[in-house]
C-alpha cells in the first residue's frame with residue numbers, strides 16, 4: 001500500500017531520528033522516533049487512524065523495543081493515535097494527562113461527528129508522568145521543560161543536547177498554517193525566543209518536516225502577523241483570508257478553521 005506520510009531519517013551520531021509527517025489531510029502532524037542502540041522513544045501519536053497505523057508499522061519494522069511513548073500536549077492531533085501504541089508505557093506532563101482525562105471524551109465525540117471512523121473511539125490516558133529536568137533514556141540524555149501559554153496552555157519541550165536536536169513539536173510548524181486558537185500570541189513569541197537560545201542545529205516541529213534554525217524567524221513572523229490580523233479582523237473568515245493571502249504556500253489551511261472555532265466561538 002502506498003504510504004500516506006513521509007519519513008525523514010537524520011543520522012545524529014549517537015541517535016538516528018525518524019521523523020514521520022502525515023499527509024495534508026492529517027494536518028502534516030508529526031511523530032518523532034528517536035532510535036539509539038538500546039531502543040526507541042516515540043514522541044506524539046498522530047491524529048487520523050491511517051497515519052497512526054503507518055507509524056505503528058514503521059516502528060515494528062525498526063525491530064527495537066519502545067521504551068516510552070511521550071505525548072507533547074493535549075491537542076487531539078497528537079494523542080488520538082495512541083490506540084495503536086497503547087501496549088507501551090505512555091508519558092506526559094501531569095497537566096496533559098489531566099486534560100486528556102477531563103476533555104478527551106468530548107474531543108473524540110466532536111471529531112467523530114466530522115470524521116467518523118477516521119479517528120479513534122477510545123481515549124487512552126497517559127499512565128506515567130514526566131517531570132521537568134534531565135533523564136537518560138535508552139542511553140541518551142533528554143532535557144524536559146514545561147512551556148506555558150504558547151500554542152497550547154501547557155506543552156512539553158524536549159532538548160537532546162548530545163545530538164544537537166530540539167524536539168519543539170507544536171511550538172513550531174514548518175510550512176503549515178499555525179493553530180492559533182489558544183490566542184496567546186505574546187507568550188508564544190517569548191517561548192520561541194527561548195528555543196532559539198538553545199542553539200540547536202536540528203529542530204523537529206509538530207507539523208511539517210524537520211527544520212534548521214531559520215524556522216525561528218519564520219514562525220515568529222507568522223505569529224506576529226496572526227496577532228495583527230486577529231486584532232484587526234471583523235470575523236474568522238476575514239482572519240483566515242488574510243493569513244492565506246500572506247502565506248499562500250503554507251499547507252493545511254483547515255487548521256485556521258479549527259482556530260476560528262476557538263477565537264470566534266459564536267460563528268459558524
Ligand SMILES: [Zn+2]
Nearest residue numbers: 075077170206
Ligand atoms: Zn498539533
